[in-house]
Amino acid sequence: MKNTITFLFCLVGTVAFSKENKTNQHRIITLNGAITEMVCALGHQDKIVATDVTSTFPKSLNAKDLGHVRTLSIESVMALKPTLILATEKDMNPDLAAKLKASGVKTHIFKQVFSIQGTKDLIKEVATVLGEKNYVALQSSIDKKVKTAKGIPSKPKVLFIYARGAGMLMVAGKNTPVDNMIALAGGQNAVTGFDDFKPLTPEALLANNPDYILFFDKGLQSVGGVEGALKIEGLAKTKAGKNKNIIAMDGALLSGFGPRVGEGVVELNQLLSGNAQ
Known part of the structure; x- marks a missing residue:
């Protein structure tokens, strides 16, 4: 029992x-x-x-x-x-x-x-x-x-700025998720001299002279939008600044490389195609 x-x-x-x-x-x-x-x-x-x-x-x-x-x-x-x-x-x-x-x-x-x-x-x-x-x-x-992304013969130079307010500005070098996304979208990273991220300097902006400046949506908001970005030292003197080619995307869509990566490629491709020189 x-x-x-x-x-x-x-x-x-x-x-x-x-x-x-x-x-x-x-x-x-x-x-x-x-x-x-x-x-x-x-x-x-x-x-x-x-x-x-x-x-x-x-x-x-x-x-x-x-x-x-x-x-x-x-x-x-x-x-x-x-x-x-x-x-x-x-x-x-x-x-x-x-x-x-x-x-x-x-x-x-x-x-x-x-x-x-x-x-x-x-x-x-x-x-x-x-x-x-x-x-x-x-x-x-x-x-x-x-496959729906269109080719961009001019391969515009794109400089990505990671911003957390005007006092925290970093640029993406080679071998970063954003660097890979720019290439997939038909552009080329304006920065080629280093990997990862480095602080933004006016000298680097002028030396790389990008056709486009790319931000995360929240990053662009943190510097005061397009007009605020144009006040960043040296930026207004670049091709991107003169043409006001300041673009932004959702951070996860641009650099997350999740299942929406195809959407990210197409959105960036369209942004670069719309004003490509």
């Missing part, structure tokens, strides 16, 4: 654990905007309970914003009782990465390659983790969209 009771207790406990685990598998935390978009595009938006600050799309996403992954604490992540954490190596604090992997929660930290093929590969990797087999259509939609 005692053995029977013990067996039934264990059986009930196992069933209860299985039910709890089945429910918990719907608690996903995404710590990268592109990853968040991919999870949503693959049909799992309702399972996301929290994201990082770069996850701004889709607008219908209803999840807790944990802030920037660089300053994220393991405690704030674990407090939400996730069963799956998805992130990328970019901006990930090594200490946080180690703690996430040691937490016992299923964690995947992907290497993101900022190219069309890299995006398609990442979609497949995310889909595989989610157990989602229907991802090919999402990959194909990127190729179809990119």
Whole structure:
């Protein structure tokens, strides 16, 4: 009798654990905007309970914003009782990465390659983790969209400025996501002398003499819009300044390389085609 009771207790406990685990598998935390978009595009938006600050799309996403992954604490992540954490190596604090992997929660930290093929590969990797087999259509939609971008024979020189107010201005060099996007859209990065980002100087503006100045939407707003940008020292003397070729795009669309990357290529292509010299 005692053995029977013990067996039934264990059986009930196992069933209860299985039910709890089945429910918990719907608690996903995404710590990268592109990853968040991919999870949503693959049909799992309702399972996301929290994201990082770069996850701004889709607008219908209803999840807790944990802030920037660089300053994220393991405690704030674990407090939400996730069963799956998805992130990328970019901006990930090594200490946080180690703690996430040691937490016992299923964690995947992907290497993101900022190219069309890299995006398609990442979609497949995310889909595989989610157990989602229907991802090919999402990959194909990127190729179809990119093919609609028009060639620009003049290959205009584009200078991207990362701005957080007039006192914080950085320019994108080679081997940056924006550098890759400019090339995909039919332009060329006006900066060729260095990789990553460096502070903007009047000398650099005049030396590179871009045809277009490109900002994130919020970055352009932070400097006072087009008229504010033209007040940046040296900018008004460039070709872009003289022609008021100051353009801006949504940050995630321009540099996120998520499933909307094809839309980003086409939008930038249209901006560069509309006023191409």
